[in-house]
Amino acid sequence: MSRRAMGAVAGAVVVGAALLVGVRMSMNESGATGAATGTSAFSAQTAWGEPNLTGVWRASPLGAGSGRDTFNLAKLEGLYTPEAHTRMNGLSANDDPTMRCTPPAFPRAAMLGHPIQIIQRPGFAFVFTEAYPVFRIVPTTGRPHTSAQYLFPTHLGDSTARWEGDTLVVDVISFNGEGWLAGPQDRPTNGSTGVWLTSDAMHIVERWRRVDANTLEYQARVEDPKTLTMPWDTPTVVFKRQTVDRIEEVMCRPEDGPATYLARLGS
Amino acid sequence: MSVRKLSVLAMLACSGLAVLALVVAIGASRASAQIRTYTPPKTAKPGADWTERIEEILPPGVESRAEATARVAAYKPDPVKYPVPRTPWDGKPDFSGVYWPDATITPPPVPLESLYRPEAREYRERGGAAAGLIDWRGIDTPNYHCWPPSPVNGSMGGTVQLVSAPGYLLLLNEGGSNFRIIPIVGENAPRPSASRNPSYQGSSIGHWEGDTLVVEVTNFNGKPWLGNAQPPNRLPQTTSDALRIVERWSRPDAQVFEHRVVIEDAKMLSAPWTGAADRRGIVPYDTVQESLCFLDPELDARHKEFAAQQAKKSGAVR
Numbered sequence: 001m002s003r004r005a006m007g008a009v010a011g012a013v014v015v016g017a018a019l020l021v022g023v024r025m026s027m028n029e030s031g032a033t034g035a036a037t038g039t040s041a042f043s044a045q046t047a048w049g050e051p052n053l054t055g056v057w058r059a060s061p062l063g064a065g066s067g068r069d070t071f072n073l074a075k076l077e078g079l080y081t082p083e084a085h086t087r088m089n090g091l092s093a094n095d096d097p098t099m100r101c102t103p104p105a106f107p108r109a110a111m112l113g114h115p116i117q118i119i120q121r122p123g124f125a126f127v128f129t130e131a132y133p134v135f136r137i138v139p140t141t142g143r144p145h146t147s148a149q150y151l152f153p154t155h156l157g158d159s160t161a162r163w164e165g166d167t168l169v170v171d172v173i174s175f176n177g178e179g180w181l182a183g184p185q186d187r188p189t190n191g192s193t194g195v196w197l198t199s200d201a202m203h204i205v206e207r208w209r210r211v212d213a214n215t216l217e218y219q220a221r222v223e224d225p226k227t228l229t230m231p232w233d234t235p236t237v238v239f240k241r242q243t244v245d246r247i248e249e250v251m252c253r254p255e256d257g258p259a260t261y262l263a264r265l266g267s
Numbered sequence: 268m269s270v271r272k273l274s275v276l277a278m279l280a281c282s283g284l285a286v287l288a289l290v291v292a293i294g295a296s297r298a299s300a301q302i303r304t305y306t307p308p309k310t311a312k313p314g315a316d317w318t319e320r321i322e323e324i325l326p327p328g329v330e331s332r333a334e335a336t337a338r339v340a341a342y343k344p345d346p347v348k349y350p351v352p353r354t355p356w357d358g359k360p361d362f363s364g365v366y367w368p369d370a371t372i373t374p375p376p377v378p379l380e381s382l383y384r385p386e387a388r389e390y391r392e393r394g395g396a397a398a399g400l401i402d403w404r405g406i407d408t409p410n411y412h413c414w415p416p417s418p419v420n421g422s423m424g425g426t427v428q429l430v431s432a433p434g435y436l437l438l439l440n441e442g443g444s445n446f447r448i449i450p451i452v453g454e455n456a457p458r459p460s461a462s463r464n465p466s467y468q469g470s471s472i473g474h475w476e477g478d479t480l481v482v483e484v485t486n487f488n489g490k491p492w493l494g495n496a497q498p499p500n501r502l503p504q505t506t507s508d509a510l511r512i513v514e515r516w517s518r519p520d521a522q523v524f525e526h527r528v529v530i531e532d533a534k535m536l537s538a539p540w541t542g543a544a545d546r547r548g549i550v551p552y553d554t555v556q557e558s559l560c561f562l563d564p565e566l567d568a569r570h571k572e573f574a575a576q577q578a579k580k581s582g583a584v585r
Contacts, residue, residue, distance in 0.1 A: 253562075
């Protein structure tokens with residue numbers, strides 16, 4: 001039996017056990033956030049015994065846009081193949097897919113400094129982004145990726161996850177190769193083009209860990225054998241719990257232009 | 268018929284044909300350009316979790332939207348044969364599943380149009396708070412700007428995934444990939460904070476009345492339309508910032524869910540309007556797929572041209 005299959009079985013057993021036991025939510029009466037929505041967002045574990053990632057979270061903006069490289073991007077730049085560099089030299093800021101409101105995949109989505117919201121149920125976590133709004137469906141039972149018959153390339157890829165201790169390890173494949181790993185403003189070296197291509201061979205492993213009631217850590221390893229010579233590791237992104245109960249709806253409309261959208265998103 | 272084929276046809280039927288129908292309603296001659304605004308949904312994967320239980324109304328082989336809609340509309344919910352799924356955390360109905368298509372089971376008592384205030388005419392001519400974006404006589408509708416579907420349908424598009432989670436109902440649309448997060452509060456619990464800013468889909472707060480989830484939606488931005496124009500006679504059914512919607516969500520059995528809205532908008536309507544009772548059938552797929560909406564460049568160019576003409580016209584009047 002493959003490791004994936006075993007993971008799926010183990011996950012199914014955990015979920016099944018939770019369902020059979022019919023665990024009741026322990027309501028958290030104190031605190032405004034989470035308690036208001038009856039989710040006891042502050043409790044360390046969900047009713048079915050997983051680390052509880054539920055909540056609205058936000059990290060500081062990261063990148064290399066203001067003279068400092070806070071996202072290990074100089075390293076990433078050095079990992080691109082010569083062929084990828086050649087292609088990137090022929091592109092410019094206008095080719096960045098976010099200019100057309102295409103949502104960036106994580107880890108770029110984690111660099112933006114805008115809120116995300118996570119909601120869990122047995123077997124699944126859902127990640128919602130406020131900037132370039134879109135949802136991610138993340139199975140958490142360790143089940144295999146979508147079978148090849150139904151898998152097709154997308155901007156956000158196909159996720160499946162398992163718990164390693166208190167860390168949710170998300171494996172993401174099936175990207176369409178259109179996304180960028182960072183933005184045109186990110187120029188960590190004198191030779192930077194501000195272009196950060198990916199390919200359809202990209203494979204990302206993310207690690208999400210709730211450190212305490214107010215802190216969620218995120219880290220990702222990006223492999224892309226068609227554009228990178230070696231895997232690239234992001235630094236750990238520290239998300240802090242927000243006091244609001246929901247992310248805002250900030251639709252991105254291409255006809256407004258990217259500058260308008262960024263202004264509406266606010267800082 | 269293979270599952271894959273059903274899925275492709277179903278998804279194409281539900282979103283592609285929905286858009287096509289709108290286009291036809293607006294002006295058939297422009298259909299070819301407009302339909303490209305939408306990326307057709309691809310495939311869904313077969314059920315592995317909550318959707319395995321379902322096959323009856325929409326089994327593989329039901330391929331046309333018309334047939335599926337008729338089957339869902341004619342269906343008699345049977346909670347004995349298909350017990351209502353319930354969540355392990357609060358015992359309330361579990362809405363989780365992927366659903367398609369949208370069938371009307373009870374029409375609205377009165378047509379929405381009959382309640383529009385005559386004095387709203389000028390506002391409606393402009394396309395409401397979407398003024399400047401919309402030429403309702405033919406070029407476009409909110410759909411073509413990738414805005415969420417009408418709040419009359421709960422902002423649900425063709426294929427929709429519902430997820431019950433502790434304290435939430437989540438709505439995930441396949442077409443356009445937009446979503447709603449609906450917090451569910453207890454009777455005496457503090458209410459979650461509203462969004463800071465008015466929005467297309469508003470701020471939702473749900474509570475249970477028995478097994479019915481009642482959702483109040485406010486804080487709209489005045490841009491959604493309740494219904495498209497029907498040129499040359501009917502203006503777009505615009506909304507204002509006074510829009511307030513009460514939705515009732517129910518799960519009569521494991522095969523279907525039902526949804527109905529009551530809409531108030533004191534600036535647009537002379538009385539609250541009760542919408543159609545709608546029903547959708549669960550399909551044996553696990554999740555909706557990513558299907559982002561992108562603006563059609565050709566339509567965008569035509570729209571900008573129209574906006575420029577309007578600006579010139581209003582400048583000339585001044």
